[in-house]
Amino acid sequence: MNNLTKDIKKEVAQKVSKKINLKAALSLATGALFGTSVTTGAVGQTIEADEWQFDTAFLLYSEVDRVTAGEAIVAGTKTFSNDEVLNLKFTFDTLTGPSANGAIAQPKAQTFTRASGIGRYRTPEGETPLDDTFHDTRVQLNGQWTQPVSDNVTGSVGGHLSKEYDYLSLGLNGNLAYDFNRKNSTFSMGISYFSDTFTPEGGIPKPLSSMLVGDSNSPEWDDEFAKTRISASENKSTSDLLIGFTQVINRRMITAFNYSYSMVDGYLTDPFKVVSVLNAEGLAQDYIYENRPDSRVKQSTFMQAKYHFDDSLLNMVADVSYRYMWDDWGINSHTIDSRFIIPVGRASYIEPHIRFYQQSAADFFTPFVIEDQLPVDFVSADYRIGEMSAVTIGAKYGVALNGGNELSFRLEYYHQRPTNGGFEEPEALNGLDTTPVIDAIIAQVSYSF
């Protein structure tokens, strides 16, 4: 009996030691990366390390026959003695698989040039054209510093850096929150600015120019392809204003209301997307590169309520929110998101999640262009700015482990259903699936320690 107790104690001690070492190693790595002071002595490591709280997650997003993405996050939060909070987050993700190029399905096979200009791909008859050369890896760093400014005011500043093979994004943000009414009400205001640079392989295509389709090994190819390009890279900037109001209603309920205004300027076109030009019968004659306006103003209102039920409803916490978004491209959208955190036993919970989304199309969205409609000005056949609805349904299961650690699993199903939006389809498209649905699985494992 004594031996057994000793063994258990030893095992626990080893586990605790491993945990501290992992935490210490991560703390050191985080400190070194961001230049924050972390004591390097062995004893110091343990003491300092205990002040960090880490949240880690790995997510797999996989669409049927299309894109698969994997994303890993490690976030560290350290609270200092004066309620100052430092949050550092490292994100790594990778994306592979075929992505819709914007062209519409046809009764015969279609051939396209890859975005890089090197090589071709063929889409069989009746299928939605997908470019299968997408492969990207992204590294992202976020840092946020939050501290009390006075008794009732909290300030926060943050930075963002994200780098992909062909994309660089830099961002800054600042927020102020004012508490009043015995800290039951909070008014907050924040601004953020992002500067993004896009350097796609093969350069930026000339908007509305025809996709060059042919033999990329021919001696004239490079010169001809270059005529369809305008530059090697383009920029865009995003300025956001977010105004929020949070109100505690009673012991069981809290609500939040946000208004946001977002201005995006610069290159907003997707360089990888084309639009099919069809003859009156509906047969593809040409593929032109899409062209979007160089500015977009988005606004949204967001409302959220959280309610903690009592024993009679399993002590469940309901989290329901609604967002209405509208922009000057003619898109508006409704999003309803609800989660229910239901305790199971003393140490675990299950969290069902359901989300509904519906959007209208941008004014310049069209699934195809008919020859006699040419010339066009702004045009895009990217289904993501077309009329569509989507639903997400799934659940998360979390279990609290020793020492305040938590392990959780999330599995969700995401279904996107683009709709025609009233475009009359010419005869050749009859019987073809021109608004294909997208089904995806979202699987996630998280561990906090």
Added chain:
Amino acid sequence: MKVNKTKVKTRMNVILLSVCVVSLSACSSLGVEPWERDLLAKKEMALTSSPIDAALDDHIYFSKEASSGGKSFGGGGCGCN
């Protein structure tokens, strides 16, 4: 169609404004005393109870839909396809 959209927008704005005004004028009588914050202080009652899940979801929906932000900044940050 345009007129309808404008009408809907105006109506939404009026509703939102009313909600805000009602909230603000009523807020002084709402709320709890510090010793009644037992439930509100729980992690699952935080407005964003899992920031990691929120960040991952934002990335997915930013890449796949025309809307972003609302709860937090919509921002740029990726050339997601």
